[in-house]
Amino acid sequence: MKAIAYQQTLPIDHADALQDITLPDPVATGRDLLVEIKAISVNPVDTKIRQNVAPEAGQWKVLGWDAAGVVRAVGPEVTHFKVGDRVWYAGDLTRAGTNAELHLVDERIVGRMPDSLDFAQAAALPLTAITAWEMLFDRLQLVPGKQAAPTQLLIIGAAGGVGSIMTQLARQLTDVTVIGTASRPETQDWVRELGAHHVIDHRQPLAEEVARLGLGPISHVVSLNQTEQHFAQIAELIAPQGRFGLIDDPLDLDIKLLKRKSVSLHWEFMYTRSMFQTADMIAQHRLLSEMASLVDSGRLRSTVGEHFGTINAANLKRAHALLETNTARGKIILEGF
16 A cells, blocks of 8 residues: 655655655454545644654654545454445554555544545544544533533634634534634634634733733633743633643643642643543544534534645645644645545
């Protein structure tokens, strides 16, 4: 099968940073599905692993943890899918990725694709949808429907992949006041289109930007990128006994700034369930099924920002390079081999 992989951790502009290669076709066993990959999307986790994780000497590392495709074979223990099913999923960091024609994935982290989306549109959603859902409802303890008290949600980096779906989920499924941040006119317009009640500029002091809205202290804050830069402002603007969540990897975070307000801190990592084979791993299968229903009912839209063409090393390099600028809007997708 065709695949895109690397053997050394290199800058994305290096000729060997990602390479077109051929690998043996994998075989489905146990609860695995063998999926023919039709489309993928590219996420910041791809760039982080490429920069920091080298395979064993002489081996190839295949990246990619978002995909839509068709089931071509099933392991003997599979119960939820059959050959021919159209599926979408975000994969498992401990296994080979989706930048390949064929891919093995545990059925417990796979969902049936929305009927209303094509493969490219579907590939944009799984990783970000799971991350956004788990952050809002598992970590920050928001509830679908009406909240017990007036609630505000500040999403820092709302124009990116996770922010694009988190804004929709919060607006469509809850009654919280959604404040998104974006720094350019086009990304600010995008966040408004997705349903944010207010949009502010994260290049400005966030506490001042929020104060101008006249909403008072913000009960729930999510930081999706560059948390180190914003953390002091977050600690200033968040409400006493508020909830703060993040998904990125700040090198230095003085969490003592949260103490005087008794703010709780929540880290979301959507790969925890698959990485540790948790007892509730099947929750991501159910979550993706729920997301498919929301898409097909018209309540949620795909968050494709850029279509970079076919799945090959050259186009994946372009995608990695754009993600590394932290200026991407929505998701970058690639389709076909």
